[in-house]
Amino acid sequence: MVKKIVVLAGDGIGPEIMASGLAVLKKAVEHSDVQFEFDAQDFGGSGIDAKGEPLPSETLAACQSADAILLGAIGGPKWEQAEKTPEQGLLALRRELNLFANIRPISVPDALLPLSPIKENIVKGTDFIVVRELTSGIYFGEPRHLGENEAYDTNRYNVDEIKRIIRQAFEIASGRRKHVLSVDKANVLATSKLWRKVAEEVAQEFPDCTLEHQYVDSAAMRIVQNPTAFDVIVTENLFGDILSDEASVLPGTLGVLPSASHGESGVSLYEPIHGSAPDIAGKNIANPVSMILSASLMLRQSFDMHEEADRIETACFEAMEEGILTKDLGGTTTTTAFTEAILEKLA
Ligand code: NAD
Numbered sequence: 001m002v003k004k005i006v007v008l009a010g011d012g013i014g015p016e017i018m019a020s021g022l023a024v025l026k027k028a029v030e031h032s033d034v035q036f037e038f039d040a041q042d043f044g045g046s047g048i049d050a051k052g053e054p055l056p057s058e059t060l061a062a063c064q065s066a067d068a069i070l071l072g073a074i075g076g077p078k079w080e081q082a083e084k085t086p087e088q089g090l091l092a093l094r095r096e097l098n099l100f101a102n103i104r105p106i107s108v109p110d111a112l113l114p115l116s117p118i119k120e121n122i123v124k125g126t127d128f129i130v131v132r133e134l135t136s137g138i139y140f141g142e143p144r145h146l147g148e149n150e151a152y153d154t155n156r157y158n159v160d161e162i163k164r165i166i167r168q169a170f171e172i173a174s175g176r177r178k179h180v181l182s183v184d185k186a187n188v189l190a191t192s193k194l195w196r197k198v199a200e201e202v203a204q205e206f207p208d209c210t211l212e213h214q215y216v217d218s219a220a221m222r223i224v225q226n227p228t229a230f231d232v233i234v235t236e237n238l239f240g241d242i243l244s245d246e247a248s249v250l251p252g253t254l255g256v257l258p259s260a261s262h263g264e265s266g267v268s269l270y271e272p273i274h275g276s277a278p279d280i281a282g283k284n285i286a287n288p289v290s291m292i293l294s295a296s297l298m299l300r301q302s303f304d305m306h307e308e309a310d311r312i313e314t315a316c317f318e319a320m321e322e323g324i325l326t327k328d329l330g331g332t333t334t335t336t337a338f339t340e341a342i343l344e345k346l347a
């Protein structure tokens with residue numbers, strides 16, 4: 001069986017961590033029945049440089065016919081003033097592929113407990129999933145306008161968009177601790193009032209799960225105050241973006257957090273939650289764990305290859321436990337040396 005993986009390395013540290021992720025992935029699947037075929041495509045700033053577009057039509061076509069997509073990261077100062085930015089390419093890709101459900105698992109493996117800036121008794125056992133709506137809300141709402149004296153964006157959600165993401169959260173919670181926290185700003189925003197009403201309706205379909213609501217400001221506080229209280233958090237596009245970066249403080253770095261984005265059917269995309277980290281690009285110091293774990297999420301969620309995914313995850317956690325740590329976690333191990341250590345463990 002051959003599976004086609006489109007590889008979008010992107011910009012900044014994207015190519016460095018992608019090289020690491022692919023090396024680990026290839027090693028982990030070398031004895032399995034599934035054969036992976038990799039198709040590298042221009043995307044983001046490198047798409048602009050090569051083809052004048054952050055999402056060139058060849059790239060989109062390749063993604064549409066792929067079995068899964070791996071993305072490193074996009075963006076950087078070089079393209080901030082571009083007519084079409086790398087970020088617009090990323091949003092267009094998510095929208096074109098209808099990747100409305102962005103799954104961001106946040107856990108603190110015991111290996112990282114001493115490295116977390118949060119006290120061990122608070123952070124130990126943290127294991128929750130942020131289910132972020134990814135193709136609507138203020139990121140896409142019209143009208144939008146940027147003028148000299150005034151600017152505005154529009155936050156917009158319809159019932160179907162809310163229903164499908166809330167359902168996704170309940171389905172995930174059903175296989176876990178059966179608790180969904182819906183995060184909104186229903187004391188102020190109309191979109192949040194509708195969100196809360198629809199969440200209540202969808203909850204009726206999942207009688208063995210419980211639904212709780214919390215305002216986003218208060219949820220932001222609780223994430224650092226009592227992170228073990230969460231099972232599945234479901235929220236709109238912008239809140240999910242912010243809360244998941246906040247949650248990266250729990251394991252101590254953005255550099256260990258992967259994500260998966262799914263549509264109703266069709267291809268899924270796997271990427272770290274962080275960006276292209278221009279401040280450390282080209283230095284061989286980026287933490288590749290976020291990318292490696294994104295590849296292992298792909299094995300699990302697109303190909304049901306749990307054994308291989310387990311091996312990858314165990315290798316990463318073991319390495320960190322042994323003190324093989326990149327700079328973001330206080331270590332001195334380079335990206336390539338960390339990768340070598342994982343490859344050795346998988347040999
Ligand atoms: P960022 O996530 O790139 O970096 C934030 C901080 O985390 C930086 O100090 C960076 O060095 C550090 N960091 C991130 N990933 C790391 C890793 N793997 N190892 C070690 N340290 C890591 O956010 P930013 O600086 O706000 O944004 C930089 C660019 O990335 C912008 O152009 C932004 O639009 C883009 N961006 C892209 C994505 C994506 O591709 N999905 C996500 C977020 C931001």
Ligand code: IPM
Pocket residue numbers: 075087090091241273274275
């Ligand atoms: C992310 C990023 C993107 C987002 C940007 C780069 C458009 O921050 O993937 O979390 O806001 O969704």
Ligand code: MN
Pocket residue numbers: 241242245273
């Ligand atoms: Mn983000």
